[in-house]
Amino acid sequence: MNNYRSYFILFLTSVSIIGFSQEHAHWSAARPDGHAPISVMGDHTHHKGEVMFSYKYMPMWMEGSLNESDAVSNATVFENYMAAPQKMQMDMHMLGAMYAPSEKITLMAMVHYLSNSMALKTKMGMAFNTESKGFGDMSIAALINLAQLPHQSVHAMLGISIPTGNIDQRGNTPMMTNAQLAYSMQLGSGTWDPILGITYLGQSDNFSWGAQLKQTIRWGKNNEAYQLGNHFRTMGWAAIKLNKNFSFSGSLRYTKLSSISGSDKDMNPVMMPLFSTENSGRSQTDAGVGINFYIPEGSLKNLRFATEILLPITQRVNGIQMENKSLATFGIQYAL
Secondary structure (H helix, E strand, O other): OHHHHHHHHHHHHHHHHHHHOOOOOOOOOOOOOOOOOOOOOOOOOOOOOOEEEEEEEEEEEEEEEEEOOEEEOHHHHHOOOOEEEEEEEEEEEEEEEEEOOOOOEEEEEEEEEEEEEEEEEEOOOOEEEEEEEEEOOEEEEEEEEEEEOOOEEEEEEEEEEEOOOOOOOEEOOOOOOOEEOOHHHOOOOOOOEEEEEEEEEEEOOOEEEEEEEEEEOOOOOOOOOEEOOOEEEEEEEEEEEOOOOEEEEEEEEEEEEOOOEEOOOOOOOOOOHHHOHHHOOEEEEEEEEEEEEEEOOOOOOOEEEEEEEEEEEEEEEOOEEEEEEEEEEEEEEEEO
């Protein structure tokens, strides 16, 4: 973690030096690099009366298992469990809306729809799949401008995650019909969770940069008698404006997910690693590249298309968990 903080500070210092070396620096959202990489939530505010709608699709892929930071085979998993996860894909669809009732505050709401699939193999060699899908937890937040300068801005995020996602997803397995699915296959937290964050943005003639700290705090036990771990994330990015339509970005992201407390009584922890709360909680550092395409004029003015790919640099898990392979984000944003 200390090494990551050093790299993060060096990264922000470097892009700030590049940015402030540009003359006539100014801030504007009406350019291809006017928003952060598309995976960053709540990265910008709006002027009074402005409205923005967005759609984002975020697929995430996992394969194989890790014990702490080392890859482990199925044979190792089978020493203590009856089944081993092989592959998993988590697809998240997000519909969002933002509205600024004043220059000081921008309101934000986001609805999530999740589709998860996991391939597993039993100790006896039988392969099977489990699936879950449905609406996830909804989130609402207020973005509050703290400072607005000609080429910099800072805003805070105060929000809440509303437990609209189902946490009783079930499926048939070779061992049991209508079995409760693993924690990672459930669609929500089951708790009302505060969201706190702060975002810094800077911009010059041809560059933009920023950083965000964000914390989701799990509050109380849910109806299945467990509590997901707190979710902390910090991210820094820099982008270069190529022309009036295109920009490219690079980013670094560190994520810390705490362990689950309590347990779901319907999950037998010896059946598979992801049924045991001892195998929960992880830290991960990712590097990302992205591209934005922005339409600044005409009938489609303020329409933005963006994509970003994040790949793990390091990851360390508690116990035995699946290995994250990649995360992509594809988005469309339209401001009125």
